[in-house]
Amino acid sequence: MTTLTAALPNIFSTLEHDHKKCVSKALDTAQHLCVVRGVQLTPIRLQVLELIWDSHKAVKAYDLLDRFKLQQQAAKPATIYRALDFLIEQGLIHRVESLNAFVGCNCSEHQHELLLLICKHCHEVDERPAPKVMAVLSEEFSQAGFIAYSKAIEAQGICLKCQQSQDEQNSLTGRTDLSVNLKPYSVFDLSQD
Amino acid sequence: MTTLTAALPNIFSTLEHDHKKCVSKALDTAQHLCVVRGVQLTPIRLQVLELIWDSHKAVKAYDLLDRFKLQQQAAKPATIYRALDFLIEQGLIHRVESLNAFVGCNCSEHQHELLLLICKHCHEVDERPAPKVMAVLSEEFSQAGFIAYSKAIEAQGICLKCQQSQDEQNSLTGRTDLSVNLKPYSVFDLSQD
DNA sequence: ATCAAGGATGTTATAATATAACATCACACT
DNA sequence: AGTGTGATGTTATATTATAACATCCTTGAT
Ligand SMILES: [Zn+2]
Ligand SMILES: [Zn+2]
Ligand SMILES: [Zn+2]
Ligand SMILES: [Zn+2]
Numbered sequence: 386m387t388t389l390t391a392a393l394p395n396i397f398s399t400l401e402h403d404h405k406k407c408v409s410k411a412l413d414t415a416q417h418l419c420v421v422r423g424v425q426l427t428p429i430r431l432q433v434l435e436l437i438w439d440s441h442k443a444v445k446a447y448d449l450l451d452r453f454k455l456q457q458q459a460a461k462p463a464t465i466y467r468a469l470d471f472l473i474e475q476g477l478i479h480r481v482e483s484l485n486a487f488v489g490c491n492c493s494e495h496q497h498e499l500l501l502l503i504c505k506h507c508h509e510v511d512e513r514p515a516p517k518v519m520a521v522l523s524e525e526f527s528q529a530g531f532i533a534y535s536k537a538i539e540a541q542g543i544c545l546k547c548q549q550s551q552d553e554q555n556s557l558t559g560r561t562d563l564s565v566n567l568k569p570y571s572v573f574d575l576s577q578d
Numbered sequence: 579m580t581t582l583t584a585a586l587p588n589i590f591s592t593l594e595h596d597h598k599k600c601v602s603k604a605l606d607t608a609q610h611l612c613v614v615r616g617v618q619l620t621p622i623r624l625q626v627l628e629l630i631w632d633s634h635k636a637v638k639a640y641d642l643l644d645r646f647k648l649q650q651q652a653a654k655p656a657t658i659y660r661a662l663d664f665l666i667e668q669g670l671i672h673r674v675e676s677l678n679a680f681v682g683c684n685c686s687e688h689q690h691e692l693l694l695l696i697c698k699h700c701h702e703v704d705e706r707p708a709p710k711v712m713a714v715l716s717e718e719f720s721q722a723g724f725i726a727y728s729k730a731i732e733a734q735g736i737c738l739k740c741q742q743s744q745d746e747q748n749s750l751t752g753r754t755d756l757s758v759n760l761k762p763y764s765v766f767d768l769s770q771d
Numbered sequence: 772a773t774c775a776a777g778g779a780t781g782t783t784a785t786a787a788t789a790t791a792a793c794a795t796c797a798c799a800c801t
Numbered sequence: 802a803g804t805g806t807g808a809t810g811t812t813a814t815a816t817t818a819t820a821a822c823a824t825c826c827t828t829g830a831t
Contacts, residue, residue: 427808446788461811466789482675482732485788485817500715502724513722521714522731529706530738531695538715538731539675545723620779639817654782659818678788678817 408438411489415477418494424475432456433468434489437478441509443486481510483539488512498522499537504544506551511544601631604682608670611687617668625649626661627682630671634702636679674703676732681705691715692730697737699744704737 415434419426426434436452437444450465469487472478476493480486481501488501488510500515518538526533543551608627612619619627629645630637643658662680665671669686673679674694681694681703693708711731719726736744 425808429809459810462789463791463811464809467809483730500718502719502722502726505727511722511724513718515715515718518711518714518718521711522708522733525693525706525708525711526695526733526735529695529704530741531704531733531735532741533695533733533735534698535735536731536733537676538729540715540719540724540726540729542719542724542726542728548723548725618779622780652781655818656782656820657780660780 404440407441407489407491408435411438411477411491411493414494415475418475418477422475424471429464430468430471433465434472434477437472437487438489441488441511443481443484443488443503443508443510445484445486449487479512481539482537483541498535499539501537501539502544503539503541504547505541506543506547509544509546597633600634600682600684601628604631604670604684604686607687608668611668611670615668617664622657623661623664626658627665627670630665630680631682634681634704636674636677636681636696636701636703638677638679642680672705674732675730676734691728692732694730694732695737696732696734697740698734699736699740702737702739 412431412434415426415431432453433449436449439452446462446465446469449469450460450462453460453465469478469480473480473487477490478487479490479499479501481488481503484503491512492514495514497514498519500513500518502511502513504510515538519536522536523533605624605627608619608624625646626642629642632645639655639658639662642662643653643655646653646658662671662673666673666680670683671680672683672692672694674681674696677696684705685707688707690707691712693706693711695704695706697703708731712729715729716726
């Protein structure tokens with residue numbers, strides 16, 4: 386009963402989706418987990434979590450702060466960072482290291498490693514379980530004699546949704562915008578021998 | 579002739595190694611690549627690269643700046659960041675996102691994705707090619723319909739060398755220090771049903 | 772020789788991200 | 802009432818990174 390991410394393409398990338406469901410599921414799960422764990426999902430923490438779940442995009446701490454202040458109360462960075470620390474500890478959000486930003490976790494009820502697909506175009510982040518990848522990765526660790534305490538994969542690229550909407554654009558305009566500034570992998574074409 | 583990382587445990591984690599070789603190889607490769615590519619490995623850039631290769635630890639930009647200034651000349655952040663930008667562009671160093679730090683690339687002559695094993699204990703970073711992981715990862719991308727332009731895996735843990743030296747410690751003191759503050763993966767033990 | 776262009780560096784200022792330290796508050800337990 | 806704990810408020814500062822503009826230097830064209 387735990388096949389939360391059954392569809393192969395990600396949860397939200399192919400079509401419009403009912404984001405209210407994402408939000409209510411995330412908040413319900415958060416409430417539940419915090420009760421079970423005996424930790425406090427205080428109003429501030431809840432509010433920050435809601436702000437993060439405003440979209441599937443990764444959010445910057447100071448953007449959260451600004452939005453938090455708009456809603457009502459004065460706040461300082463510490464307020465936000467403390468809430469973020471709590472949410473991360475509880476596995477309710479993830480920190481996206483390559484962006485210095487934060488994104489809601491869509492499967493916080495499970496232990497899981499991270500595979501984050503980060504779209505350079507729409508900035509949405511899709512978290513996928515990817516057990517195969519993680520298994521192979523674990524093998525690699527044992528080979529290296531490395532004891533891993535956390536692993537995270539962050540991939541930058543273009544999500545399916547953006548590819549599709551770009552295709553539509555192109556069929557109208559004849560342009561291929563996405564290739565601008567985006568070359569697959571780095572520029573290593575000179576192998577010395 | 580390109581089996582640079584033949585040994586299974588990483589290049590430097592098991593035993594003392596001749597780090598001068600690491601450095602001279604890195605610098606030679608850098609020189610060569612820059613000549614072939616027609617880009618300038620200026621004195622500043624070379625000096626920053628040398629400072630980074632001072633060890634296998636990831637280095638912070640402002641630590642580099644301090645060390646750079648010690649050596650001789652006054653410098654401002656921009657000097658260092660510009661050198662870092664250049665070195666990253668040329669694939670001579672990597673940015674470790676989870677640490678906001680930088681580490682020398684030990685295989686800059688090849689196109690490669692990143693698997694960084696980051697030791698929480700000694701702070702050394704081991705870069706491994708891990709082609710299997712990358713292959714499985716690519717599969718995962720296709721399944722998600724994601725076009726990846728860069729991928730990086732950063733794993734935090736304890737390297738072999740530190741495990742071994744810790745074992746020695748323990749056989750003397752009877753303590754198990756490494757477990758302090760380090761629990762394997764996160765604290766998800768409550769599965770709701 | 773002079774000029775123009777590009778790349779590298781110098782310099783000043785500031786932006787963006789994050790934490791330290793200490794005071795206060797609120798609630799639970801005694 | 803007294804005490805302890807966790808959460809929050811508040812002030813200040815640390816850390817990381819970039820913007821903007823001036824200068825310099827080489828190279829190549831006029
Ligand atoms: Zn959604
Ligand atoms: Zn997208
Ligand atoms: Zn070495
Ligand atoms: Zn180590």
